[in-house]
Amino acid sequence: MSTATRTITITDPVGIHARPASQFAQAAAASGAKVTISKDPSSAGVNAGSILSVMGLGIKQNDKVTITVDGDDAEAVADKLAATIAASE
Numbered sequence: 001m002s003t004a005t006r007t008i009t010i011t012d013p014v015g016i017h018a019r020p021a022s023q024f025a026q027a028a029a030a031s032g033a034k035v036t037i038s039k040d041p042s043s044a045g046v047n048a049g050s051i052l053s054v055m056g057l058g059i060k061q062n063d064k065v066t067i068t069v070d071g072d073d074a075e076a077v078a079d080k081l082a083a084t085i086a087a088s089e
Contacts, residue, residue: 004078006067015060025051027084033071041066
C-alpha cells in the first residue's frame with residue numbers, strides 16, 4: 001500500500017460549493033482508497049468521500065487544499081482526484 005499527496009490552489013471564484021464537492025466526494029468514494037482532504041497541511045484532514053465533510057471545510061478561492069490518498073495505485077488516484085477538483089471549477 002502506498003501514499004500520495006497533491007496540493008492544489010482553488011481558482012474558482014466561489015470556491016468548492018455543492019456541485020464540485022459532490023463530484024469530488026463521489027470520485028474519492030469510488031476510488032476504493034482512503035482519501036482525505038484538508039485546507040491546513042498540519043491537520044489530519046476529513047473524509048474526502050463525504051460531501052458534507054468536504055463542504056464543511058469552507059474552501060474558498062485561492063485556498064490551498066491537500067489531498068492524501070492511501071491505498072493501491074495511490075499516485076494514479078491522487079492525480080485523478082486532483083484533476084477532478086480542478087476540472088469542476
